[in-house]
Amino acid sequence: MTIDSYQARKAKALAMGGPEKLARRKAAGILNARERIDRLFDAGSFIESGLFGASLADPDRSAGDGKIAGFGRIEGRDVAAVANDFTVMGASSAATNGRKIGHIKRVATSRGMPIVFLGESSGARMPDHMGSRGMGALLGNDPTQYVRHREVPWAAATLGLSYGSSSWYSVLSDFNVIRKGAVLAVSSAQLASLAIKEKVDPEEMGGWQVHAEVTGFADAVAETDEEALDLIRTFLSYLPSHQREAPPVRPVPAGSGSGMADIARLLPEKRTQVYDVRRIIRAIVDAGSFFELKARFGKVISAGLARLDGRTVGILANNPLFRGGAIDTDACDKAASFLVLCDSFNIPLVLLVDTPGFLIGIDAERRRAPGKIMNFMQALQLCTMPKLSVILRKTYGQAYLNMGGGRNSDEVAAWPSAEVSFMDPTYAVKIVHGLSPGEPGFDEAFAQMNKDSEPWDIAAMYAVQSVIQPHETRAYLIRMLDVHRQRLTNGVGEHLMRAWPTSF
Incomplete structure (x- = not known):
């Protein structure tokens, strides 16, 4: 292989889903997967794993097989990451990118570094996973795929439409931030509509308010991709790299304790x-x-x-x-x-x-x-x-x-x-004496119930x-x-x- 051929392959992989898709994201004010990686990590510290990964069934359209993986540094500490590239087949889950995720997890866990998952995925790739052969390729190859033993911290960001495994890693993580406008759910609103035979609104099904206020799956809410990634960096600053060390110590800011x-x-x-x-x-x-x-x-x-x-x-x-x-x-x-x-x-x-x-x-x-x-x-x-x-x-x-x-x-x-007691003395007076505030004898009974609190x-x-x-x-x-x-x-x-x- 010539140098020119290598550079051409590399350029194609780095081009992701192509200039038109990337331009649409830029116009919408949404970072692409590589921009998210650059924002997450210290400048120049990212080393990619699997740049030339692709779907064997359709290598020309599957740069990186829709997921960018590798290792970088956050404030000087090594951290592993997987970023879904929605411009490539909707970042759908498939055999090659599944191997990339598995490798990143194994390395991070065995070497003691946190993992970050940047979620935006359409779910499992169809028709690759239809039929028994497809399911055999998808399932059973990694029985620990969704097991958490918390050897290392996991952090996640839900940054767009996030279905299937992208959602699984978000809710399994120790910290999950969701950007406003993103959706976290088991499957798409289209599939949910077919299943329940009524129109489903994606935001009502799995938008930021649902997960921040109802399910509790969102630990934080961000207005932008940039804010979400900064929140992950901040969260990790409080945690050790792995469970066998104490958290890092920081200088005490001026003015601490002044109040x-x-x-x-x-x-x-x-x-x-x-x-x-x-x-x-x-x-x-x-x-x-x-x-x-x-x-x-x-x-x-x-x-x-x-x-x-x-x-x-x-x-x-x-x-x-x-x-x-x-x-x-x-x-x-x-x-x-x-x-x-x-x-x-x-x-x-x-x-x-x-x-x-x-x-x-x-x-x-x-x-x-x-x-x-x-x-x-x-x-x-x-x-x-x-x-x-x-x-x-x-x-x-x-x-x-x-x-x-x-x-x-x-x-x-x-x-x-x-005040320490078995119950609020107001309720105790009501239960024991049948008296409510303002009734004759209540104040005396309340003083008796409250005297030893x-x-x-x-x-x-x-x-x-x-x-x-x-x-x-x-x-x-x-x-x-x-x-x-x-x-x-x-x-x-x-x-x-x-x-x-x-x-x-």
Whole structure:
């Protein structure tokens, strides 16, 4: 083969689906697969695997077989990636590109580097997979294709119409960002319309609002491809490259902790008044470091990654701004999924507690509340990373345990404003005495029910290890996280939930 022949083949592979398709994407303001790779990785660091891959059935139309794969660096760390090239046969899944994905996964897992999946695919390639021979080629060759043992972090972006395996990798990932206008679903709206015999709108079936607010499959929402890729880079900055190392340490930004002197003012004096716990989180953690996950889903709990003194922590906090902080079934799923992430990748937990308990009623029971509550509880108890709880205001009943009470955290601290009891004293008065607020005798009964809820008795019996002033919280957490640092294992946990399914 001559140099000219080689260069011609290379140019054809790099041309992807051709200039017309690429121009249409550019006009629509959507990056193509190679532009996405360039945005994701440090400049000049990408080395491609499988540039000359193609469909043996139609090599002239299948540059790269519709998927671009390889390895690059993000902030100097090696990361593997697969980007679907929708300009080539709709990035449909086929034999050659399946081998490329399998190779990338094997290398990344065995060599300890994160994997990024950039999703935009029409699903399985037809007619290649029709009939028994097609199914034999598609299935059975890799029995671990969709198994997650969380040896390395996975991140994904849903950046267009995303069906079939592109969706599978998105929901299996530890972080999935969806761009507005993209669709994540089992199959296309056309096929769904045929199946249910009525017209299906793609956005209603699997658009960003569905997955950000209803299913919880979207950890973040982006306006553009560029924003989505930047979010993946940010997410990975909190995580280790693999499960056998601690997360990276970053310099502490200037101004961190400057809001601690006034933090008590963020907590309303009235016990029933709502507030946004995220303001308290941001005051405590390193400046600008709170990276919230699933912000639109299960909003009664705020979950996210942050840094304290430069070290990655997971924050799980009740948010009274929504439903007074009463924990619903979506929040249970969100909390359990987050605990799995933190335990799998050696991230200590900080729980900020202010909840009246679990949301109850007919709808909650039909949404399987008992099972969801116990999944949350199981995840907390199986988490082998250090866990610190701080009771800001109220914590009642089973939620006291789910939020780290009863030795379900390694240390429990309370602000002087904390209230700990079996249930809200207002409800207790109603149940025991049949009295409601404003009725004669209610105030006396309420005072009796509420008198032992302050933190002093529970601290006296050492069920709370510390009572701290609000302004001491950041310093307390930093010091106690250092006390509980896992010196014997270099910060690495047992990963008891490494195979826990998070696709819920």
